[in-house]
Amino acid sequence: EEVIYKQGQNIVVKGEGRITAGQIAMLSALGLLSNDSFDLNMYLGGGLLTLLVMLLFILLIKRKDFEVYENTLNTLLTCIIFTVTLGLCILARFVNAYLAPVALCAMLVTALVGSRTALLCSAALSVLVASLAAGGNEAFAEQMVLSMVIYMGTSTLAVWLMADKSTRLRALLTGLLMSAASALLLLAYNLMTSNDLSGTLRSSLWCLGGALLSTLLYIAIQPILELAFNLPTPLKLLELSNPNQPLLKRLLLEASGTYHHSIIVANLAEAAAEAIGANPLLARVGGYYHDVGKLKRPLFFRENQIGNVSGHDQADPEVSAAIITSHVRDGVALAKSYRLPQAVINIVSxxxxxxxxxFFYHKAVQQAGDREINIDDFRYEGHPPTTKESAIIMICDTIEAAVRTLKNPTPEDVENFIVKLVRGKLEDGQLSDAPLTLRDIDKICTACTTVLSGVFHERIEYPEMPEKKMRMHRPAANQEVQPEMTPDEKEIVLPDAPDAAPAVIPEPAVETKEAPLPEAPAKPAEAVKPESAPAPLSVLPVKEEQKNVDVVPPAADLAPVLPEITPPPAIAPVQVEDLLSVEQAAELAAEIDDEDIDIPESGDEE
Structure with missing residues (x-):
């Protein structure tokens, strides 16, 4: 009788007491009861498949499109990562095939080498690990295909997520998304082909564990490889961009002009790298360190000189050119001593x-006369740029140094000058080995123009204030500031008036100068009656010749009108009415007339 077993259905359960003949026949048909300890077909097929995959892998990495092309370090690093990941997958196979950390290879190669090489490694590794999971048995062919799809899917997702930003936080996010994707993919497939729900859930959990295991291994292995090979990882580049780095602090203190020049070059390079899809962080760090060789002789470079005195004034042009060009060689030596990544050292060189x-070539030609000057004696000893980042630093370094010579540049002047400088580099063949297109160069020029237009923006010219208006009278530190008095509170005290109380008068509306005024007859003044004054006085008796003196009407209850009083020189030039008491008026009247004046003690006013 024919017995049909569905996929995922158990044939024999561990601990089952009796086994039927049908179960034995099924186990024998599947090869599970074979006594052969060596399956030649399985090993031949596995070896042939491995050979084909590795041959295809080697042929593809020889193309210029991949990051390992003619790069010994990247090739060695890729082989190490591939081998380590394959070994871990073989070990995980003894636990569960879905636990294999295939995505580890994709994550490490993407972060340390490049995304294109990572995709190639992931495809090759997925085929090998899936064939090992099948065990060379035709009954597991379907499982092999399913495993291959899951491995390649999670690896491709890892490359896509970590291609632009391979930080630890991004790695954790990648692990979570890979876990969810692999578990959902396996769950969806098993729900369509199997009724064993518990087995499907277990397999999905193994897939989830494999993705998380890849993430944890990446976080553990990546710093080790970074330190061993001195790689320019994002974390390493962020550390090098810290202004507190010893080499950058030396540059700031010993060659401050070069330091500020490097800051602007780094900003230009980062903007240009983002415009063409290069590594902006590597370009920024390369801009920081590209001129560290000037630390050896900082005063021979114009940005570090104070005034118009230069060490090249009395030197031969050949010697000056040798000093200038040596800063590249000195920079490479200094970068190696500080263990900078090789990518940064390449930018320096x-x-x-x-x-x-x-400049010194033309100077030598002018001084040579009839002697022939070889221009090769005035060239730098470096190699033209071979990477996008090195080419960007060359262009930005030239632009930043040359644009400073423009007087009151407009954005149009800056743009035209940049195009002229870059055209000169192209004609000289300096960008022939760089992987840049004309479109990339145009984007670099546009990005540099935008940044420099902000650096050389116009400012408002502030007018100079007159010196007198800029003076501010402020009290001394120990001087008490008196509050300003209101006009009604200001006092003027009349001189030579004993026992006279000060009178409160309004402040005059017209300000007078401090010049002596001519004598003028005083106006009639009204005397304020004090509280303790006696009763009002009668009109004073006068002689016939004094009848022309005006007398205040008695109804006003005021003192007699006083004769003319000449103010002393010390009186302030303020015209006010003299206010006198009754006693003072009597004394002044006695001085005018030698005769005695009888003042009645009491009586009504006439």
Whole structure:
């Protein structure tokens, strides 16, 4: 009788007491009861498949499109990562095939080498691990295909997520998304082909565990490889961009002009790298360190000189050119001593290429007379840029140094000058080995123009204030500031008036100068009656010749009108009415007339 077993259905359960003949026949048909300890077909097929995959892998990495092309370090690193991941997958096979950390290879190669090489490694590794999971048995062919799809899917997702940003936080996010994707993919497939729900859930959990295991292994292995090979990982580049790095602090203190020049070059390079899809963080760090060789002789470079005195004034042009060009060689030596990544060292050595120092070449030609001058003696000893980042640093370094010579540049002047400089680099062949297209160069020029237009923006010219208006009278530190008095509170005290109380008068509306006024007859003044004054006085008796003196009407209850009083020189030039008491008026009247004046003690006013 024919017995049909569905996929995922158990044939024999561990601990089952009796086994039927049908179960034995099924186990024998599947090869599970074979006594052969060596399956030649399985090993031949597995070996042939491995050979084909590795051959295809080697042929593909020889193409220029991949990051390992003619790069010994990247090739060695890729082989190490591939081998380690394959070994871990073989070990995980003894637990469960879905626990294999295939995505580890994709994550490490993407972060340390490149995304294209990572895709190639992931495809090759997925085929090998899936064939090992099948065990060379035709009954597991379907499982092999399913495993291959899951491995390649999670690896491709890892490459896509970590291609632009391979930080630890991004790695954790990648692990979570890979876990969810692999578990859902396996769950959907098993729900369509199997009724064993518990087995499906277990397999999905194994897939989830494999993705998380890949993430944990990445976090553990990546720093080890970074330290061993001194790789320019994002974390390493962020550390190098810290201004507190010893080499950058030396540059700031010993060659401050070069330091500020490097800051602007780094900003230009980062903007240009983002425009063409290069590594902006590597370009920024390369801009920071590209001129560290000037630390050896900082005063021979114009940005570090104070005033118009230069060490090249009395030197031969050949010697000056040798000093200028040596900063590339000195920079490479200094970068190696500080263990900078090789990618940064390459930028230091290539940022001038083999361009000639034209200033000293022209100076030598003028001084040579009939003697022939070889321009090769004035060239840098470096190699033209071979990477996008090195070419960007060369262009930005030239632009930043040359644009400073423009007087009151407009954005149009800056753009035209940049195009002229870049055209000169192209004609000299300095960008021939760089992987840049004309479109990339145009984007670099546009990005540099935008940044420099902000650096050389116009400012408002502030007018100079007159010196007198800028003076501010402020009290001394120990001087008490008196509050300003209101006009009604200001006092003027009349001189030579004993026992006279000060009178409160309004402040005059017209300000007078401090010049002596001519004598003028005083106006009639009204005397304020004090509280303790006696009764009002009668009109004073006068002689006939004094009848022309005006007398205040008695109804006003005021003192007699006083004769003319000449103010002393010390009186302030303020015209006010003299206010006198009754006693003072009597004394002044007695001085005018030698005769005695009888003042009645009491009586009504006439």
């Amino acid at each position: 290539e940022h001038h290429g083999d361009t000639p120092v034209m």
